[in-house]
Amino acid sequence: DAMVIQNPRYQVTQFGKPVTLSCSQTLNHNVMYWYQQKSSQAPKLLFHYYDKDFNNEADTPDNFQSRRPNTSFCFLDIRSPGLGDAAMYLCATSRRTGAKNIQYFGAGTRLSVL
Amino acid sequence: GESVGLHLPTLSVQEGDNSIINCAYSNSASDYFIWYKQESGKGPQFIIDIRSNMDKRQGQRVTVLLNKTVKHLSLQIAATQPGDSAVYFCAENIRQGAQKLVFGQGTRLTINP
Numbered sequence: 505d506a507m508v509i510q511n512p513r514y515q516v517t518q519f520g521k522p523v524t525l526s527c528s529q530t531l532n533h534n535v536m537y538w539y540q541q542k543s544s545q546a547p548k549l550l551f552h553y554y555d556k557d558f559n560n561e562a563d564t565p566d567n568f569q570s571r572r573p574n575t576s577f578c579f580l581d582i583r584s585p586g587l588g589d590a591a592m593y594l595c596a597t598s599r600r601t602g603a604k605n606i607q608y609f610g611a612g613t614r615l616s617v618l
Numbered sequence: 619g620e621s622v623g624l625h626l627p628t629l630s631v632q633e634g635d636n637s638i639i640n641c642a643y644s645n646s647a648s649d650y651f652i653w654y655k656q657e658s659g660k661g662p663q664f665i666i667d668i669r670s671n672m673d674k675r676q677g678q679r680v681t682v683l684l685n686k687t688v689k690h691l692s693l694q695i696a697a698t699q700p701g702d703s704a705v706y707f708c709a710e711n712i713r714q715g716a717q718k719l720v721f722g723q724g725t726r727l728t729i730n731p
Contacts, residue, residue: 508661510661544724545723545724546707546721546722546723546724547662547707547721548721549718549719549720552718594661594662596661600717604650604667605650605652605711605717605718605719606652606664606667607652607664607719608664609654609661609662609663610661611659611660611661612659612660612661
């Protein structure tokens with residue numbers, strides 16, 4: 505059974521039209537992450553929540569926002585998608601225990617911008 | 619700065635042979651490393667991890683080696699199978715305030731029948 509669930513799997517939006525991607529988890533992990541992954545590249549961390557504490561990466565554009573209303577759900581909002589935002593968006597969770605930081609990923613949402 | 623990179627972007631091996639995927643990292647303060655496997659259209663899947671105080675760790679058909687002297691990490695897959703075809707990423711755990719993983723470039727492993 506999937507433990508990190510992303511919806512939808514595929515999302516098509518228009519240039520400049522706001523879009524929201526969803527992630528939910530059944531692991532009760534306290535940390536949730538959003539990554540952007542472009543074709544043939546490594547995942548790039550956008551931001552993460554440690555419980556309710558939001559941590560933004562320095563180079564994440566302001567166009568990207570996130571919400572975590574509760575432990576199980578986290579949303580990625582792209583306020584005005586550009587063509588360069590077309591990518592796979594991955595959600596991951598972890599339960600930080602000491603030095604270990606094993607992150608469990610969802611299947612991703614592939615975003616297309618027309 | 620921090621970076622994790624791979625020497626070989628693609629690797630092609632014969633089915634049944636052993637595969638070795640390499641990774642170089644630059645942050646000497648990293649305390650933990652992970653290998654992930656990503657199949658087409660899926661999210662990365664955890665394979666094996668290793669703490670910085672170890673130099674070798676074995677799993678089922680996989681072995682990770684860590685050489686801190688030269689900042690090198692490798693993943694060995696024994697008796698490679700068609701299902702091993704994927705992109706493999708190494709990731710380095712760094713602590714700069716918040717703890718986070720930095721992913722390497724990735725190596726695409728293809729299996730020849």
